[in-house]
Amino acid sequence: MIIVIVALAVCLLGVAIDLRSFLQAWLVATLTWGMLPLGAVAVLLIHGLTGGAWGNESRYLWQALASTTHLFLLAMLVPLLGMSWLMPWTAPVETLPEVVRHKLLYLNMPFFVIRNLLYALIWGGLAWWLCQPRQHRRAHAPGAILWVLAFTFFGFDWFMSLEPKFYSDVFGLELMTLAVSSAMALGLLLCAPMLRPAIRSDIANLWLGMLLGWAFMAFSQLIIIWSGNMPHEIGWYLQRTSGSWRPIGRLAFALFLFVPFLMLLSSSLKRRASWLQVTAAICLVGHVLHMQWMLWPAFSKWPANQAWLGPAALIAVGGLGYLWLSRALSTNLNRNLSENLTGRAIEQGGRHG
Amino acid sequence: MADPRHAASAVSLLARFDSAEALLAALTGLRADGHRRLEVFSPYPVAGVAEKLAFRPRWVPIVSLALTIGVVIAGYYMQWYSAVVDYPYVVGGKPLHSWPAFIPVVVALGLLAAVIGAVVAMIAGNRLPQPYHPAFEAESFLRASDDAFFVLLSFENSDDRQRLSERLRELHAQEIQEVPR
Structure with missing residues (x-):
């Protein structure tokens, strides 16, 4: 609690010193942590479509995570208000390169704001609806489609348009698999000991599948851009393999995918809660590093105060999210427990009767 | 000339059970007696048999x-x-x-x-492909793909045969047959 307040105070100091650096730091932090609730929304949607014991018994967990979507949407208001400091395409048209000028039909402020309101409506609505005790089954499929569409355009708007010359089709899908994998990692980190071993290994298998899905998407993007070697696209990777970003990118890949992949190979270890928690923690560190690697190189200027502002924003947004999440989780846990107890009482009453 | 398969003491017992529950109960009993060389045949995969046989896909x-x-x-x-x-x-x-x-x-x-x-x-x-199996000697074994659950029990000492049959009856085996190994 105190740490969060201190971090928020540091962020306010950042506003006073340099508004642009503060906005950059806040955007990176919000996107880094915002992937987690968005991923949890998808987990709930998938379970709504497929059913299965793994989701019936871990539902409360994903619901608690998904309920923090609203905090993420609130935090996104800050960069939305400050977009003229963040987005290079908001500069006067004459100063923009030609490729970007052709994109201005899409990348302009009014349309950008409308799109963001739509994302907020879709995700906020889905998160609210999925946290209700009962859902109508038929709405999961349209919900999942809307979620995917919103994520694709969200990726275009908040990740790719930071470098408006860059374009990649698969970017949205990569972000989606990233979000779901990280959300599942956080869920396992928080609640692995409370689940039955069979459920735990089911979720771990789904998680491994999702991680491999991310690897597939990320690699498709890399190999297409690397083979084509076109200036606008390869620049995105060149920016991220120069200087200290190169080792950071490698480390993020190792922690996010490679180490968890090896740790999840054994099916008997997947049933052990402590093992899964360690794996999930490693993966989440990788997630945070990977998001920094993906976002920071997009800002061409690198002011010195980012060294303290970036971590402070990460702690502030992450801390707020954690406080929100732990409250939601404890109420959900209590409700889950009492439901189980009443369920059992009814069962026993029926047996006695 | 005697068939070498019918040589003395090279015999297994094939026990038939009526239900999956009886099968699982019998497996628990046999494992508790210390039998390790058990084979199970059932019309459909019975949940829990692999655990009862301490099967590990090492x-x-x-x-x-x-x-x-x-x-x-x-x-x-x-x-x-x-x-x-x-x-x-x-x-x-x-x-x-x-x-x-x-x-x-x-x-x-x-x-x-x-x-x-x-x-x-x-x-x-699974020791496949296996064109011959002792259980094929039993007439009623065809029911393994229909409605019967079988346990094949191999043992070393032929003196045990009587005692084992009694034990299997105790565990609600419906039919016990000797099959050559």
Whole structure:
């Protein structure tokens, strides 16, 4: 609690010193942590479509995570208000390169704001609806489609348009698999000991599948851009393999995918809660590093105060999210427990009767 | 001339049970008695039998993993050798050893190797193909694919036969037959 307040105070100091650096730091932090609730929304949607014991018994967990979507949407208001400091395409048209000028039909402020309101409506609505005790089954499929569409355009708007010359089709899908994998990692980190071993290994298998899905998407993007070697696209990777970003990118890949992949190979270890928690923690560190690697190189200027502002924003947004999440989780846990107890009482009453 | 299969003491007991519950209960009893050489036949997969038999698929993942690693290394080496050593050819100004281009082939071969390794290890572990099995000697064994649950019990000492039959009756076996091993 105190740490969060201190971090928020540091962020306010950042506003006073340099508004642009503060906005950059806040955007990176919000996107880094915002992937987690968005991923949890998808987990709930998938379970709504497929059913299965793994989701019936871990539902409360994903619901608690998904309920923090609203905090993420609130935090996104800050960069939305400050977009003229963040987005290079908001500069006067004459100063923009030609490729970007052709994109201005899409990348302009009014349309950008409308799109963001739509994302907020879709995700906020889905998160609210999925946290209700009962859902109508038929709405999961349209919900999942809307979620995917919103994520694709969200990726275009908040990740790719930071470098408006860059374009990649698969970017949205990569972000989606990233979000779901990280959300599942956080869920396992928080609640692995409370689940039955069979459920735990089911979720771990789904998680491994999702991680491999991310690897597939990320690699498709890399190999297409690397083979084509076109200036606008390869620049995105060149920016991220120069200087200290190169080792950071490698480390993020190792922690996010490679180490968890090896740790999840054994099916008997997947049933052990402590093992899964360690794996999930490693993966989440990788997630945070990977998001920094993906976002920071997009800002061409690198002011010195980012060294303290970036971590402070990460702690502030992450801390707020954690406080929100732990409250939601404890109420959900209590409700889950009492439901189980009443369920059992009814069962026993029926047996006695 | 006597059939060598009917030699003295080389006999197994085949017990028939009526239900999956009776089968599981009998397996628990037999395991508690210390019998380890048990084989089970049922019309459908009965949940819990593998655990009761203390079955562990030890070799399947190891064979699968070993084959995968071998194939991945071989596949990578094949591409590296052909692109760098045997036929060096610059494509698109890229270095001869362009690893991103080698990855898709290696991943596909690795997946194939993992699946083939698992299937081969599974078949070998089940001692298949097996054209003859002692249980085929019993007339009623055909019901194993219909409505009956069988346990095949191998034992070393023929003196035990009487005692074992009694024990199986105790465990609600409906029918007990001796089959040559």
